[in-house]
Amino acid sequence: MEVKSTTKYVRLSPKKARDVAREIQGLPVSSALDILTFTPKKAAFHINKTLKTAIADAENNFSLSAESLIVKEAVIGCGPVLKRFSPRAKGSAGGILKRTSHIFITLTEAPEGEGKKKKVNVSPKASKDA
Numbered sequence: 001m002e003v004k005s006t007t008k009y010v011r012l013s014p015k016k017a018r019d020v021a022r023e024i025q026g027l028p029v030s031s032a033l034d035i036l037t038f039t040p041k042k043a044a045f046h047i048n049k050t051l052k053t054a055i056a057d058a059e060n061n062f063s064l065s066a067e068s069l070i071v072k073e074a075v076i077g078c079g080p081v082l083k084r085f086s087p088r089a090k091g092s093a094g095g096i097l098k099r100t101s102h103i104f105i106t107l108t109e110a111p112e113g114e115g116k117k118k119k120v121n122v123s124p125k126a127s128k129d130a
Contacts, residue, residue, distance in 0.1 A: 006103065025074050
């Protein structure tokens, strides 16, 4: 079951928001919320808000538990651009682009066998001998 949530027309550059969105892809919801809470960027606030909306939709509309959810996708799309002008020398004008973005988050249930992944320890001595 996939749960999707969207926030549109956020006054934030998509380029700046994509860095934060890449951090949470593929993570469990609890880890993603922790990362977004302690990330000091404007994009983290808006993505956190959208993620909480997706979690609430999953719990209320589809009866899924929040512990079993994983962030499948966190996509930042371009929205409309507000075009403004600033006066420049000799009567000319310089353009200013105030970009907006759309935030799309998709949550999915974790597969049964994928509760905790095991880490494989590779010793540096083994790689030197090979």
